[in-house]
Amino acid sequence: KNGDLRTPVITxxxxxxxxxxxxxxxxxxxxxxxxxxxxxxxxxQKIAVAEDAAALVLKECLSELKARKK
Structure with missing residues (x-):
């Protein structure tokens, strides 16, 4: 689904x-x-990231955002 996403890489x-x-x-x-x-x-460029690593980062970011809302 999102396997073809690309991001700008600046050199x-x-x-x-x-x-x-x-x-x-x-x-x-x-x-x-x-x-x-x-x-x-x-x-x-396409940036390859392991699904488990991406899920962990997402979980940590959402947790941080929820903590700031309180």
Missing amino acids: IFDARGCKDHANKEYTGPKAGGADDEMCVKVAM
């Missing part, structure tokens, strides 16, 4: 000062500053 690349390789990932126009050596990647 930050900071290659400022790195001389180990040529940065070929970005092919657009250069900004002319430090921003040329930084990149943010956002990808939707």
Whole structure:
């Protein structure tokens, strides 16, 4: 039922000062500053979680919310 849910995964690349390789990932126009050596990647990915672990987290969250209501 919910097996195909995806979540955004954010990866930050900071290659400022790195001389180990040529940065070929970005092919657009250069900004002319430090921003040329930084990149943010956002990808939707499926995150696998064991059903029992998910149920435990849900139970704990609901328990906490009920305790705060009192």
